[in-house]
Amino acid sequence: MFAKHARNELLKLFARRRTYIGFGVFLAVEAIILALLNMDVVLAAFGTLLANNGLQISDCYTGLTLATFINFFTVTMLFGLYLALVAGDMVAKEVEDGTMRMVLSRPVARLGLLAAKAIACATYTLALGAFIGATTLLAACLYMRGVGNLMVFGPTQRVFAVFGPSEGLWRYALSVALMCVSYQLVSAIALMLSCFKIRPAAATVVTVTVLSVDLALRNIPFFQPLDHYFLGYHLGCWIRAFRSTLLWPEIVQSLILLAGATLTCWVIGATQFCTRDFKA
Template sequence: MIYYQLRNELWKMFGKKRTYIGFGAFLLAHASILLIFRYWQGPRRDMVHRLELLGYDSQKYISNLTMAVAVLVPVAVLLMPLYVALVGGDLLAKEVEDGTLRMILARPISRLRLALVKWLAGLIFSVVLALALGGVGAAFASCLFPSGGLFVFLPMEGIFSLFGPGQGWSRYTIATIIVSANAATVMGLALMFSCFNVKPAAATILALSVLLTSRIIQEIPYFHDLQPWFFTYHMNYWIKMFEQRVPWAEIMQSLSVLFGFNLTLLIIGCVAFQVRDIKS
């Protein structure tokens, strides 16, 4: 039974045009950023300069992999939450707005089950979107740049790393998989707001507001000691996959925190959905 109901949610989700906005935006963002890298000498020259200054062969590292990571980081941090929140905010609130939820709740399905099925569908969407983000980046970069090693320079995170192609691809793949946990967290946040009596746009905006507020507070220098209390701090941990030595313990800790955060959001959402009245 749950298989059919999950299938329903996926049909509904992937039957809507707005679900594909995120995928389209990723294509556009990847194409734009990679074309700038490919045909505008400025950013490339800067990259070459940094590598050669430290005595590395820049030809080995100005590669599809380096470019894929260069795009993955900003798109995963800035764009992905937007599209995940858009779909997550719709999950329940849009059904209430359209009136389809009344049709569903005229049937003998419990609200808890419905919320769980929607959460599962959201989780699947988050994973698909994150994997599409990684896949599209790798495919575009491979069309425009030669194969080679991975060079990652993220001064804010204190990362300056170099990897061979084999290790580089495995780091990229694992990072993409961990990014899906971030997507699922934003999805869970938007779905939780969607469970309350709000419009779909409000659920999306609330989720993004919480996300940005947490990020802003986390970045205030005086709050440095409090950083581990903010969920956005733990959402950054996938970037650590590009450190020369992967801090697995810290990554697992952050993933555990995100799991707990998601569970809390799910419980709050389910309770809110259970006790509210559904009116036309």
């Protein structure tokens, strides 16, 4: 029976047009970034950066490099926002629309219902993450007519590496997988807020605010020594998949912390959902 509830939650989620806004926006952003990267001035800047590090633009300006580059920008800027939009709607929108009362007039356990919603949120996070990873790579490789080497340069994340095509593809796939797993926390925060007496938009706004404040504080120089206390540091563990030497303990530590935070959000959300009144 629980499997049917989970399937129904997925049906409700993926039958809604709003769910696909995120997919559409990411495609559009990928296209825009690719177009911008084609501009001479950008190419020149890119070439200078590579030359300063002793690299040739012909070796490093590849499909894989562009795909990673685009992911840096789109994921940091938009992934959290669209997850917050969808997960923030999961309970609050149903309460606002009145469908939650229809559902709760049935002999369904509240905890089971919320668990089905959490599964739908997690699936959406995985689906959108995988979509971003796959379409970015596809678009960039088509644009550059091949995969090529992978060059990653991220000074704030202390990442600078060049990989061959096969190692590059493996690192890219690993980074997308880590991104899908780590961003479950963003969905969990939005779902938790959605369980409170709150409008759907408010759940989204508060989630985005949490991420923005975290980012802003992280970038204040005084707080640099405390970097590993911020969510953004751990959410960015997918970028550490591009370090020359993979530091698995560091990545696993981040994943454990994120899993703990996600679980905490689920528990708080479930407690609120199971004890609150639903009234017109």
